[in-house]
Amino acid sequence: MRFSELLAPTLREVPAEAEIASHRLMLRAGLMRKAASGVYTFLPLGYRVLKKIMAIVREEMDAAGAQELMLPIIQPAELWHESGRWFDYGQEMFRLQDRHGREFCLGPTHEEIVTDVVRSEVRSYRQLPLIVYQIQNKYRDEIRPRFGVMRSREFIMKDAYSFDRDQEGLERSYDKMYRAYERIFARLGLKTRAVLADAGAIGGDDNHEFMVIAETGEAEIVYCTECSYAANVERAEAKPEQALPPETEAPPLEAVATPGVRTIAELEAFLSLPASRMIKTLIYRADGNPVAVLVRGDREVNEVKLKRVLGALAVEPADAATVEAVTGAPVGFAGPVGLQGVKVVADLEVPQVADGVTGANKADTHWIHVQYGRDYEADVVADVRVTVAGDACPHCGGRLEAARGIEVGHVFKLGTKYSEALGATYLDETGTERPMIMGCYGIGINRTMAAVIEQNHDERGISWPVSIAPYHVDLIVINPADAPQREAAEALYEKLWQTGIETVLDDRDERAGVKFNDADLIGFPFRVVVGPKSLAQGSVEIKERASGEQHVLGVEEAIEFLRERIAPALGRGGALVESRGGHPGL
RNA sequence: CGGGGCGUGGCGCAGCUUGGUCAGCGCGCCUGCUUUGGGAGCAGGAGGUCGUGAGUUCAAAUCUCACCGCCCCGACCA
Numbered sequence: 334m335r336f337s338e339l340l341a342p343t344l345r346e347v348p349a350e351a352e353i354a355s356h357r358l359m360l361r362a363g364l365m366r367k368a369a370s371g372v373y374t375f376l377p378l379g380y381r382v383l384k385k386i387m388a389i390v391r392e393e394m395d396a397a398g399a400q401e402l403m404l405p406i407i408q409p410a411e412l413w414h415e416s417g418r419w420f421d422y423g424q425e426m427f428r429l430q431d432r433h434g435r436e437f438c439l440g441p442t443h444e445e446i447v448t449d450v451v452r453s454e455v456r457s458y459r460q461l462p463l464i465v466y467q468i469q470n471k472y473r474d475e476i477r478p479r480f481g482v483m484r485s486r487e488f489i490m491k492d493a494y495s496f497d498r499d500q501e502g503l504e505r506s507y508d509k510m511y512r513a514y515e516r517i518f519a520r521l522g523l524k525t526r527a528v529l530a531d532a533g534a535i536g537g538d539d540n541h542e543f544m545v546i547a548e549t550g551e552a553e554i555v556y557c558t559e560c561s562y563a564a565n566v567e568r569a570e571a572k573p574e575q576a577l578p579p580e581t582e583a584p585p586l587e588a589v590a591t592p593g594v595r596t597i598a599e600l601e602a603f604l605s606l607p608a609s610r611m612i613k614t615l616i617y618r619a620d621g622n623p624v625a626v627l628v629r630g631d632r633e634v635n636e637v638k639l640k641r642v643l644g645a646l647a648v649e650p651a652d653a654a655t656v657e658a659v660t661g662a663p664v665g666f667a668g669p670v671g672l673q674g675v676k677v678v679a680d681l682e683v684p685q686v687a688d689g690v691t692g693a694n695k696a697d698t699h700w701i702h703v704q705y706g707r708d709y710e711a712d713v714v715a716d717v718r719v720t721v722a723g724d725a726c727p728h729c730g731g732r733l734e735a736a737r738g739i740e741v742g743h744v745f746k747l748g749t750k751y752s753e754a755l756g757a758t759y760l761d762e763t764g765t766e767r768p769m770i771m772g773c774y775g776i777g778i779n780r781t782m783a784a785v786i787e788q789n790h791d792e793r794g795i796s797w798p799v800s801i802a803p804y805h806v807d808l809i810v811i812n813p814a815d816a817p818q819r820e821a822a823e824a825l826y827e828k829l830w831q832t833g834i835e836t837v838l839d840d841r842d843e844r845a846g847v848k849f850n851d852a853d854l855i856g857f858p859f860r861v862v863v864g865p866k867s868l869a870q871g872s873v874e875i876k877e878r879a880s881g882e883q884h885v886l887g888v889e890e891a892i893e894f895l896r897e898r899i900a901p902a903l904g905r906g907g908a909l910v911e912s913r914g915g916h917p918g919l
Numbered sequence: 920c921g922g923g924g925c926g927u928g929g930c931g932c933a934g935c936u937u938g939g940u941c942a943g944c945g946c947g948c949c950u951g952c953u954u955u956g957g958g959a960g961c962a963g964g965a966g967g968u969c970g971u972g973a974g975u976u977c978a979a980a981u982c983u984c985a986c987c988g989c990c991c992c993g994a995c996c997a
Contacts, residue, residue, distance in 0.1 A: 344946095344947090345930080345931090346931045352991075423995090471997085477993085636994085649994070740996085740997060809956095814955085815955095842955095844955055844957085845955065846956080846957035848958095849958085850957065
C-alpha cells in the first residue's frame with residue numbers, strides 16, 4: 334500500500350472528546366471515527382487490526398476444536414421470552430418491530446439463539462460435546478458509552494458456546510477455552526490476569542474474567558500476594574479478621590444528641606471515635622422492597638454481593654422519603670436498634686463491632702455502647718461489603734492487593750440455565766432425556782484492540798505488536814522527487830511484499846518530519862528509511878518502534894533482519910507465506 | 920435517569936459577562952513559487968444557517984425558553 338493512496342487521516346491535534354490514551358490514539362492515528370455516541374466507523378488501518386485480532390481468535394478457537402458459525406443479529410422476542418431475559422435485560426436491549434408489529438431485538442449476546450439451533454439439531458449423547466462460536470456485531474444500549482471503543486453500543490464480540498453431557502464434560506470444555514484464551518492474549522502481546530468474577534445477568538456459577546491490567550481499567554480487582562487467588566472486587570470475598578470477643582460487656586445502651594451529624598466522617602469528628610466502631614446503616618430498595626444493610630463505618634456496601642445475598646434482580650439506594658418511612662428519621666440517623674418491619678442484612682464484620690455507635694432512628698440522635706445480640710439482631714449475616722487492599726486473602730490469609738483492569742474476555746460455566754429454560758436436551762445411553770450442560774466464552778474484539786494500545790503506547794503514539802500491526806513496515810522515502818531514492822524504495826517495497834512482509838510505502842510529498850511522526854503515531858513495528866545519507870552507501874535505516882533500536886543495513890540484510898523478527902510473530906506455524914495478497918501495488 | 924460541562928468552517932479554540940464592522944485565530948485543505956533527515960517559508964484561495972426551534976429587541980453567536988446532540992462523574996456492563 335502506498336501512503337499517498339491510503340485513507341489514514343492522522344490528526345495533529347487531540348480531539349476534545351477523547352479521555353484515555355487508546356481512544357485518543359485511535360482517533361489521532363486515523364484508525365476510526367465516531368458515527369454516534371458509542372458507535373464507530375473503522376477506517377482501513379483500524380479495520381486491518383480488527384481483522385488480525387479476529388484471525389488469531391479464529392485460529393485458536395479452531396485449534397481448540399470449536400466450530401465457527403454465523404448467528405442472526407436480529408432476533409425474535411419469543412426466544413428471549415422463553416429464557417426470561419426479554420424482561421431481565423431491560424433498557425439495555427435495542428428493541429425493534431417489523432412492519433407487522435412483531436418484536437425483535439438486536440442481539441446483545443447469543444445464548445438464546447444458539448441454544449435454539451442446538452436444541453433442534455442435537456438429540457443424542459453421540460453428538461456431544463459440541464463447541465460452536467461466532468465473531469459478530471452485538472448491540473447493547475449502554476447507559477453511558479465511554480472511552481471510545483472500550484464501552485460502545487455496537488461492538489464485535491467472539492462468543493463460543495459449549496454443550497456437554499455432564500459436569501465433567503463442561504469442566505473439560507471450560508478448560509480448553511480457558512487455555513485457548515491464554516494463548517490468544519499471549520499472541521496479542523497482552524499481559525492479562527484471569528480473575529474470579531460475578532456472573533451478572535448471564536447467570537451460572539464458576540466464571541473467570543481475563544483482565545488486562547491497566548490504570549484506565551473500569552474494573553477493580555484484588556489479588557493475593559501469597560497465593561494465586563485473584564478476583565473482581567464485585568466478587569472478591571471479604572472474610573472478617575479473627576476478632577477477639579469483647580473482654581467486657583459494653584455499658585448499657587445510651588442515646589447521645591448529635592445535632593446535624595449525618596455522615597460517618599462527621600460522627601468520627603463529633604465523638605472522637607474511629608469509623609470502625611460505627612455501624613453504618615443504609616436503606617436500599619431490592620426489587621422495590623426496602624432493606625436495611627449494615628456495614629462497619631469504614632466499609633462500603635458491595636451492591637453486587639447484596640443482590641446475590643437477597644436473590645434480587647436489582648438493588649438501589651432508597652430515596653429520602655423511603656428512608657424516612659422505614660426509619661422514622663431523616664437521612665443520616667438510621668440504625669438497626671428497634672428497627673421494625675424491614676429486612677436487616679448485616680455484613681460479617683458487624684456482629685464483631687463491640688461497643689458500637691449507630692443511628693437511633695430519631696433526628697439528631699445516635700446510640701452508643703451498641704452490642705450485637707443484646708441490642709439488635711440481623712435477619713441475615715453475610716459478606717456484603719467491598720473487599721479492599723489489605724484485607725486477608727480468603728484462601729490463604731495472605732495480604733490482598735488491588736489493581737485496575739480492562740475486561741477483555743469472560744468465560745462462564747452456565748450449567749443448565751438456558752438448556753432447561755429453552756429445552757435443550759439430549760438422550761443419554763439409557764434413553765433418558767437430560768439437559769445439556771452449557772458454557773459460554775466471550776472476547777470483546779474492539780475492546781481488546783483498545784487494551785493493546787493501552788499497554789503499548791508512548792507519548793509519540795501507538796506501538797503495535799507485530800502480530801496485529803496494521804502493516805509490519807513503514808517504508809519512508811525521504812524525498813520521493815529524487816529518482817535514485819524513489820527507485821531504491823520501490824525496489825525494496827516489492828521485495829518486502831514478496832517476502833510476505835506487509836509494507837506501506839510512504840511516498841507522500843511531505844517533509845521527513847511529517848512522515849516520521851505519522852510512523853510513530855500509527856505505530857508500525859518497523860520503520861525503514863531510504864534517504865540520501867544511507868543510500869550513498871547502498872544501505873537503508875531500520876528503526877524498531879518498541880525499543881527505538883536503530884540499524885543501518887544493506888538491502889538484502891535489511892530484508893533478512895525484518896523477516897527474522899516478523900515471521901515468528903505470525904500464525905501458528907510462524908512461517909511467512911510468499912504472498913502478494915492484499916497488495917494492489919504489484 | 921441524577922449531577923457537572925460543552926455545542927462557533929474538517930480538527931483545536933477565542934468571541935457571549937457589557938446585544939450593534941465579531942464572524943475571528945491556530946492547525947488542516949486547495950493553487951503557485953521556494954524548500955525537503957523529526958509536524959517548512961512566502962503569496963494567494965476555498966470553506967461557517969454560530970446545534971435546532973420559538974421568543975425578547977430597531978438589532979441576537981451574544982439575552983430567555985424548549986428541544987436535540989456530545990463529553991465527564993454515578994447507577995449498568997464485555
